[in-house]
């Protein structure tokens with residue numbers, strides 16, 4: 298599932314492709330949704346024709362197109378892709394929504410292709426509504442490591458599920474949480490209130506470093522059409538290889554796994570305490 302660096306790379310790509318300033322002329326929605334797949338909602342799109350996209354904003358893993366009237370929330374779900382198509386490019390398989398845009402003299406098409414159907418497109422009144430329930434964005438320059446340490450240090454929860462709680466800090470998911478905890482040698486099971494303030498600051502800095510590293514990696518490795526490759530993060534953007542039988546890059550011993558609420562953590566039983 299895309300996490301902050303993948304979603305931010307998508308946001309930058311949509312801005313680069315000229316979405317801000319474009320007018321939505323027409324929206325096509327799949328006619329026969331397959332009921333056996335996911336339940337991602339597509340709603341409110343009938344009110345979109347005639348609206349102008351002012352900007353593309355992001356908080357955590359959520360992205361929203363700010364319109365001249367209202368906001369369009371976009372979510373890729375587990376395996377969805379949002380792409381700007383070339384003029385001669387056919388609509389991809391599993392397209393659920395296709396937006397026809399015009400920016401001055403040039404037309405473009407933006408699609409959500411979503412085989413598992415967990416993606417969402419929803420109209421909201423405001424960004425506050427689109428981002429409701431989300432805590433501060435992990436890359437918000439006004440949110441510091443000291444704020445993070447202060448927010449989590451009283452909590453008795455193990456640190457891993459706390460990092461995944463989007464109302465505490467928005468943007469970290471399973472993959473980057475494991476990566477950041479490994480970087481600072483903290484066990485995913487450690488209770489937040491048992492981690493020193495200094496180590497919480499280091500953890501927050503490790504989250505930012507792994508995000509910045511991934512953003513650069515994604516920018517340097519576009520797909521063959523120049524789009525950000527964002528579907529998963531099992532490549533060199535990570536130091537920790539999250540798969541069965543992989544090893545700690547420091548200790549070179551097999552990683553352990555542990556489930557927190559159905560989410561598997563990969564960690565080293567030797568160097569992460």
Ligand SMILES: [Zn+2]
Pocket residue numbers: 545546547548549565566567568569
């Ligand atoms: Zn280790």
